[in-house]
Amino acid sequence: MAFGVYVHIPYCVTKCPYCDFNSHGTGGRFPERDYTDAILGELALYGDVLGRGRLTSIFFGGGTPSLFDPGSIERVISAIFERTGSSGEGVEVSLEVNPKTADLEKLKGLKRAGVNRISVGVQSFTRRKLDFLGRINDPEDSGRILEEVPAAGFTNYSFDLMYGTSGETMAEWEGDLNRALSFPSAHISAYCLTIENGTEFGKLYRAGKLILPPEDSLSEFISYTTAFLESAGYGQYEISNYAKPGYECRHNLLYWRGGDYLGIGAGAHSHLGGSGESGWGRRWANVKNPNSYIKAVSDGKKPVDFSEELERYEAVEDEILMSFRLSEGLDIPALRRKYGVSPDLSRIGYLRDDGFIEISGDRLRLTKKGALLSDEIIVRLVGSLG
Numbered sequence: 602m603a604f605g606v607y608v609h610i611p612y613c614v615t616k617c618p619y620c621d622f623n624s625h626g627t628g629g630r631f632p633e634r635d636y637t638d639a640i641l642g643e644l645a646l647y648g649d650v651l652g653r654g655r656l657t658s659i660f661f662g663g664g665t666p667s668l669f670d671p672g673s674i675e676r677v678i679s680a681i682f683e684r685t686g687s688s689g690e691g692v693e694v695s696l697e698v699n700p701k702t703a704d705l706e707k708l709k710g711l712k713r714a715g716v717n718r719i720s721v722g723v724q725s726f727t728r729r730k731l732d733f734l735g736r737i738n739d740p741e742d743s744g745r746i747l748e749e750v751p752a753a754g755f756t757n758y759s760f761d762l763m764y765g766t767s768g769e770t771m772a773e774w775e776g777d778l779n780r781a782l783s784f785p786s787a788h789i790s791a792y793c794l795t796i797e798n799g800t801e802f803g804k805l806y807r808a809g810k811l812i813l814p815p816e817d818s819l820s821e822f823i824s825y826t827t828a829f830l831e832s833a834g835y836g837q838y839e840i841s842n843y844a845k846p847g848y849e850c851r852h853n854l855l856y857w858r859g860g861d862y863l864g865i866g867a868g869a870h871s872h873l874g875g876s877g878e879s880g881w882g883r884r885w886a887n888v889k890n891p892n893s894y895i896k897a898v899s900d901g902k903k904p905v906d907f908s909e910e911l912e913r914y915e916a917v918e919d920e921i922l923m924s925f926r927l928s929e930g931l932d933i934p935a936l937r938r939k940y941g942v943s944p945d946l947s948r949i950g951y952l953r954d955d956g957f958i959e960i961s962g963d964r965l966r967l968t969k970k971g972a973l974l975s976d977e978i979i980v981r982l983v984g985s986l987g
């Protein structure tokens with residue numbers, strides 16, 4: 602069975618005001634050696650898990666993994682290959698890069714370290730949006746890095762763009778999309794700015810000091826983006842992700858298809874499925890504070906903060922929820938094979954008749970109308986399981 606490893610690097614130069622990831626602004630000072638040792642130490646605690654599947658992907662996310670030296674990244678990749686018994690052949694190894702923290706030499710070093718896919722946090726090519734988002738990269742960095750990534754030998758790379766910023770017009774967003782197409786990347790992620798509790802933007806928004814585009818204009822941004830990128834050959838395979846055929850992110854597909862993965866590092870999440878005989882799966886999350894994480898591992902303990910065994914209905918609900926993010930939708934026979942249940946189509950026909958879901962072949966998908974009520978539809982699908 603396919604298996605992935607996620608490695609979380611929680612350090613950033615500064616904290617962006619919209620970000621609710623487990624990331625910490627450090628001004629560029631962070632304990633790289635101790636943290637890398639802790640990652641290797643944590644991997645050593647999961648020999649049983651690392652041996653249970655066929656390694657298909659590794660993903661270094663953050664935070665800002667590109668702050669780390671390629672030598673540290675290489676130590677981690679080698680350890681994962683060694684502990685999974687993988688030769689590395691055919692394994693997708695992705696790493697997130699902040700444009701300000703990498704240059705051609707570092708990118709070449711990452712390539713030599715075994716990284717074969719780069720995901721760049723560009724967000725925008727305009728100064729106004731980058732300033733608004735509190736990003737450390739400027740428009741010149743955004744353009745430069747997208748020339749250096751292929752120059753370093755990467756043929757598989759992606760970059761993130763963000764829309765829905767305060768005062769953003771469709772013309773400004775179109776400018777970002779047009780500029781995006783001037784780079785031959787085969788994958789683009791386009792995210793809508795969301796306001797999360799606990800962030801700087803969250804506080805400003807609640808205080809009425811942050812005005813964002815109205816909700817109904819956001820659906821126009823999404824439709825426009827999809828039409829724009831699809832006409833340029835990028836298929837929308839997930840709500841916010843577009844790729845040329847064959848360049849979909851394998852690691853993220855593993856998440857959205859309910860696969861098994863081990864999350865290593867501060868705050869990282871893991872999921873292992875079950876067959877029913879010994880339960881229906883388990884998920885857990887690590888302690889978020891990087892220093893507590895390093896301390897726990899150096900004490901020889903698994904740095905777990907939260908862990909739960911899944912009931913069958915929870916595992917099914919998770920799987921339906923994830924599959925609805927994907928254009929391919931829910932694979933009904935696969936759900937039955939895994940969990941022994943599937944939605945009773947005779948009891949949910951009204952959802953199709955009313956245009957909330959569509960069923961073609963073995964697949965069940967949300968329509969655009971259904972996506973607006975996805976939580977309610979999932980409840981009804983789970984209620985029809987038989």
Ligand code: SF4
Binds near residue numbers: 615620622624699722
């Ligand atoms: S660089 Fe990325 S991870 Fe770091 S604070 Fe900004 S959005 Fe969050």
